[in-house]
Amino acid sequence: MYAQMVDTGAKRVRSLDELSPEERAFQERIDADIKIEPKDWMPEAYRKTLIRQISQHAHSEIVGMLPEGNWITRAPTLKRKAILMAKVQDEAGHGLYLYCAAETLGVSRDELIADLHSGKAKYSSIFNYPTLTWADIGAIGWLVDGAAIMNQIPLCRCSFGPYSRAMIRVCKEESFHQRQGFDIMIRLCQGTPEQKAMAQDALNRWWWPSLMMFGPPDADSVHSAQSAQWKIKILSNDELRQRFVDQTVPQADFLGITMPDPLLEWNDERGHYDFGPIDWQELFNVVKGNGPCNRERLSARVKAWEDGAWVREAALAYAEKQAAKAAKQAA
Amino acid sequence: MTTDRTLFDYLLRLADSDLILAQRLGEWLGHGPVLEEDIAFANVGLDLLGQARMWFAYASEVETRMNGRGRTEDELALLRDGGDFRNLLLVEQPNGNYADTIARQFYFDVWHELLLTRLERSADARIAEIAAKALKEVTYHVERSTDWIIRLGDGTDVSHARMQAAIDVLWPYTGEMFTADATDRALTGDGVACDSESLLAPWRERVGAVLSEATLTLPSAEWMQRGGKQGVHTEHLGHVLAEMQWLQRAYPGAQW
Numbered sequence: 001m002y003a004q005m006v007d008t009g010a011k012r013v014r015s016l017d018e019l020s021p022e023e024r025a026f027q028e029r030i031d032a033d034i035k036i037e038p039k040d041w042m043p044e045a046y047r048k049t050l051i052r053q054i055s056q057h058a059h060s061e062i063v064g065m066l067p068e069g070n071w072i073t074r075a076p077t078l079k080r081k082a083i084l085m086a087k088v089q090d091e092a093g094h095g096l097y098l099y100c101a102a103e104t105l106g107v108s109r110d111e112l113i114a115d116l117h118s119g120k121a122k123y124s125s126i127f128n129y130p131t132l133t134w135a136d137i138g139a140i141g142w143l144v145d146g147a148a149i150m151n152q153i154p155l156c157r158c159s160f161g162p163y164s165r166a167m168i169r170v171c172k173e174e175s176f177h178q179r180q181g182f183d184i185m186i187r188l189c190q191g192t193p194e195q196k197a198m199a200q201d202a203l204n205r206w207w208w209p210s211l212m213m214f215g216p217p218d219a220d221s222v223h224s225a226q227s228a229q230w231k232i233k234i235l236s237n238d239e240l241r242q243r244f245v246d247q248t249v250p251q252a253d254f255l256g257i258t259m260p261d262p263l264l265e266w267n268d269e270r271g272h273y274d275f276g277p278i279d280w281q282e283l284f285n286v287v288k289g290n291g292p293c294n295r296e297r298l299s300a301r302v303k304a305w306e307d308g309a310w311v312r313e314a315a316l317a318y319a320e321k322q323a324a325k326a327a328k329q330a331a
Numbered sequence: 332m333t334t335d336r337t338l339f340d341y342l343l344r345l346a347d348s349d350l351i352l353a354q355r356l357g358e359w360l361g362h363g364p365v366l367e368e369d370i371a372f373a374n375v376g377l378d379l380l381g382q383a384r385m386w387f388a389y390a391s392e393v394e395t396r397m398n399g400r401g402r403t404e405d406e407l408a409l410l411r412d413g414g415d416f417r418n419l420l421l422v423e424q425p426n427g428n429y430a431d432t433i434a435r436q437f438y439f440d441v442w443h444e445l446l447l448t449r450l451e452r453s454a455d456a457r458i459a460e461i462a463a464k465a466l467k468e469v470t471y472h473v474e475r476s477t478d479w480i481i482r483l484g485d486g487t488d489v490s491h492a493r494m495q496a497a498i499d500v501l502w503p504y505t506g507e508m509f510t511a512d513a514t515d516r517a518l519t520g521d522g523v524a525c526d527s528e529s530l531l532a533p534w535r536e537r538v539g540a541v542l543s544e545a546t547l548t549l550p551s552a553e554w555m556q557r558g559g560k561q562g563v564h565t566e567h568l569g570h571v572l573a574e575m576q577w578l579q580r581a582y583p584g585a586q587w
Contacts, residue, residue: 065361065369072357076578076587077405078350078387081357082380088360089373096366134578134587184587192585300362308364310493311429314486321485 002060002124002148004215005287006053009045010226030231035161038104046230049223050160051105052121053232055112058098059123061091062116063297067131068140076134083180084137090173097169101162117302125283126213128291135188135195135202141181143203143210143248149174150244151214154234163232182251189255196257203252204260211275212283214241245273333521335397337514338455339390340417341524343407344514344560346386347418350408351568352439353379354575358426371475375436378468383408385461392457409579413568420559421504423568427497430483430490434497437476441537442508442530444473449525458523477541484545491546498542499550506555509534514560 016024023043029036036042065088072088075081099109115121126144131137152174155167188199215237218224227233235243245264252259263276286294356376363369387404394401402410421439426432447469450462483494509531511519518524539549558564578587 062361062366069361072360073354073574074577076409076585078380078384078408080587082377082384085357085360085373085377085380089370089377092361092366092369092373096370099366187587191587192582194582195585304362304364307362308368308429310487310489311364311368311483314483314490317490318482318486 002064002151002213003053003056004122004124004213004283005221006049006056006223006227008049008223008226008230010223013225013229027229030159030229033157033231035164036159037161045226046232047105049227049230050163050232051102051107051112053227054098054102054105054163054166055107055115056122056124058095058102058112059116059121060127061095061098063123063127063301064144065091065095066297066300067127067129067293068137070131071134071137074134075137080184087141087177087180090177094166094170094173097166101160101166104162113305117298117305119289119298122287124213125286125291126209127297128286128294129205129209130293132205133198133202135185135198136206138181138184138188138199139202139206141177141179142185142251143181143206144213145174145177145181146248147210147213147244149178150240150247154240155232157231157234159231185255185257189257199255200257203257207260208278208282209286211241211245211278212280212286214238214244216280216283242272245275249273333455333518333523335393337517338523339393339397340514341518342386342390342393343415344417344419346383346390346407347416348422348439349379349383349386351416351418351571352422352436353377353383354571355422355426355432355435359432364429375472375475378465378472382461382465382468385464389457389461405579409576413564413572414562416559416562416564416568416572418559418564418568419504419507420556420565421501421508423559423565423571424501424504425567428493430493430497431501433476433479433483434494434501436472437480437541438501438505438508438538440469440473440476441541442505442534444469445530445533445537446525449530453524454522480541480547481545484542484547494545495547498547499552502550502552503554503556507557507559510555510557512560 016027019027022041026036026040026042026046036046068084068088068091072081072084075084099112102112103109112121116123126147131140149171152167152171156164156171158164158167185199188195215221215224218236218238221237224233224236228236249259249264259275261276263274265274267274285291289295353376356372356379359372360369360376363372384404387407390407391401391403419439421435424431424435444466447462447466450458451466453459453462480494483490485491509527511527515524515527519526535549542549556565579585
């Protein structure tokens, strides 16, 4: 999940009877699965929540380029280097689609970026963990992109047209990312004992943070209910998390590596895997800014933006000069 | 006369310049001045990396002909030491600020396009084929770096000063693109390679025209650095290789 704990401004979900006629008509459209488009009337809280959710998702793509970009220059083969460059480039592209989708709601990309840099806007907690070995690039594709897809496939059906269409494009590329990550893991697990140990170590470090990507348990999540009503959240945090565990455990078995969870066990009665308790304190801490790489990630983004200011200013100045010349010629 | 030895050496020059420049561009990814630039430079880097791989593949075939076994692209890229690298000194220069990166790219792109246009007609069919494919990509690279030279040169006072400084600093690394050594001469005689010296006039003309539109001055310094094509590099290459080759060297023989 690239958007976690998105605030909807709601304390509880109101029933249809409690809504104004406009709000009621809006909710009825959503209930009938008719997409909301940027020019349609929408409640202010819906608009604000979507801006928060979509921009958080966009920021996650952009910040997410950093941990993976960390290995482009050290990729072990030319083929892996090309794949990784293409993948990180895709993420920049996803960021772009998503910023554009958010802009249809009446904010500018610059405002959204300013909110990221000031710390007001969040991005997914997962990107505050370090990529220490090449196996981490495999684990990110396999687990992090795997978790992202789990969340984003349902969002292809979300109520807001531009977001839903962006998700359809993003998901196509994400599934390629997930496969390339798993392919790295296969190669490592079939490799030397050192490579296999590298794969196990990456799984140990990325497993729990990946489960946290889906957000806090449903019971603690007021905002989820409102988002579900608006169909900008289709499945609950716990449902998605369970699906992810059920899908991923057999893949780890195939690789011959083990989840770092002694309580993980198939439950015949439920038809799902049971898993151990998640350390929510860790998630809240990382979201607050106290993860292993929060400071580095944000300062890398701010540095890129500040170092690039003169380039953006120059491009703008040049465009203005050209426009002035064209106007003069036309006159 | 063209021998497999000289052909192999020539192919490595083409491959290595593409590879090292792609490696440098890879360093930018995620740190560019605006998202669209991250995407664009990733594209250029990917093109160059793809071209390097095509040249390596052909070099490997030639080496097989010579020695019975040709090294793979990864062995060639990741297990040779600096003295065996044949790239231009220009491409190993650090990224610096955006003007430095753009100046390096522009000097290279204009030369690259001229070179590939000639190699497209090489007497060696494989070279002609790879050059034709690469040329399609490089035509776009030239367009893009030209646009940026003009924008930054004719943008603000700050960007103008930075662009001019970058143009001046990198200038002495452009000379070796146009000097021919024994390898060049051997292959040029057979129509396999093109006469490097003959690329100088059109290159200067093109670069001069763009710099003038960008309100920048074409440097007049005559003295030029050299050595890349013969394997004598600047101090920067060793660091590029230390980073790029590290995993292959730390885990010898492992498959990734």
